[in-house]
Amino acid sequence: MLGAQGRMGSTVANAVEGAADMKLVGTVDAGEDRSRLDEAEVAVDFTHPEAVMDNLRYLIEHDIRAVVGTTGFTEDRLETVRGWLAGKPGLGVLIAPNFALGAVLAMRFAQQAARFYASAEVIELHHNRKADAPSGTAAHTARLLARARREAGLEPGPDATTSEVDGARGALIDDVRVHAVRLPGLVAHEEILFGGEGETLTIRHDSMDRTSFMPGVLLGVREVLRRPGLTVGLENVLEL
Numbered sequence: 001m002l003g004a005q006g007r008m009g010s011t012v013a014n015a016v017e018g019a020a021d022m023k024l025v026g027t028v029d030a031g032e033d034r035s036r037l038d039e040a041e042v043a044v045d046f047t048h049p050e051a052v053m054d055n056l057r058y059l060i061e062h063d064i065r066a067v068v069g070t071t072g073f074t075e076d077r078l079e080t081v082r083g084w085l086a087g088k089p090g091l092g093v094l095i096a097p098n099f100a101l102g103a104v105l106a107m108r109f110a111q112q113a114a115r116f117y118a119s120a121e122v123i124e125l126h127h128n129r130k131a132d133a134p135s136g137t138a139a140h141t142a143r144l145l146a147r148a149r150r151e152a153g154l155e156p157g158p159d160a161t162t163s164e165v166d167g168a169r170g171a172l173i174d175d176v177r178v179h180a181v182r183l184p185g186l187v188a189h190e191e192i193l194f195g196g197e198g199e200t201l202t203i204r205h206d207s208m209d210r211t212s213f214m215p216g217v218l219l220g221v222r223e224v225l226r227r228p229g230l231t232v233g234l235e236n237v238l239e240l
């Protein structure tokens, strides 16, 4: 477990210890020696966007499969990981911005709705100790919406705003506006809003506790053993 002292890492370590078919081989946090993971079949990374690429390079070099929940993956980063894996046939890496079943379903439902609505925006809401914004889930959702809209031949819906305070309309990811809220008391939440003629549709998911991510992480650990190459998104493991 990489990031073992963190909010997610400590929860994953407990979940692995509670799983009858798994054994926690070693834990590593910042500044600690990664070689204590060298005997592991699978390493799980919940660290920091600035640390994860170096960890992944180490794991792939040492023929250790990886399940990664850490955010911050751009298409460039994913391409780099594919390059590292190219020389390692049989080795698998699973990277998922969100391991909660409901979050994955919400993204899939949003993808289905996107072709019917030119206008869509994403609001993500998280605890105020989160390092990055927008969330990896929201960035992934925005890209999925944009792709579904493109495939349906839809242009982004009209927006008459001509004057605004910087940031008031959120960040543009692939032509989809994403808004980030940070508050103590929250865990991880996302709303995908669609607007059409005289109606709106809202799809919302709430993780109330970090245990919500554990079934997905444990499934990922089991599945990465039989999935060579790079898999991006739990939706591919769940075959949604």
Ligand SMILES: NC(=O)c1ccc[n+]([C@@H]2O[C@H](COP(=O)([O-])OP(=O)(O)OC[C@H]3O[C@@H](n4cnc5c(N)ncnc54)[C@H](O)[C@@H]3O)[C@@H](O)[C@H]2O)c1
Pocket: 002, 003, 004, 005, 006, 007, 008, 009, 028, 029, 030, 031, 046, 047, 048, 049, 051, 055, 068, 069, 070, 071, 072, 096, 097, 098, 099, 100, 136, 213
């Ligand atoms: N995919 C998902 O379902 C999901 C769910 C929750 C959080 N996350 C993501 O997981 C990441 C961690 O979130 P968190 O809330 O647990 O953060 P956190 O700050 O509580 O924990 C991160 C831990 O990683 C450690 N760390 C930093 N650099 C390291 C390194 N090089 N090697 C080993 N450990 C290192 C830190 O010391 C810390 O203990 C974030 O990117 C977050 O967005 C993803």
Ligand SMILES: O=C(O)C1=N[C@H](C(=O)O)CCC1
Pocket: 071, 097, 098, 126, 130, 131, 134, 135, 136, 137, 138, 187, 188
């Ligand atoms: O708590 C976090 O940090 C989370 N990060 C992921 C993201 O950025 O999408 C998943 C939800 C929780």
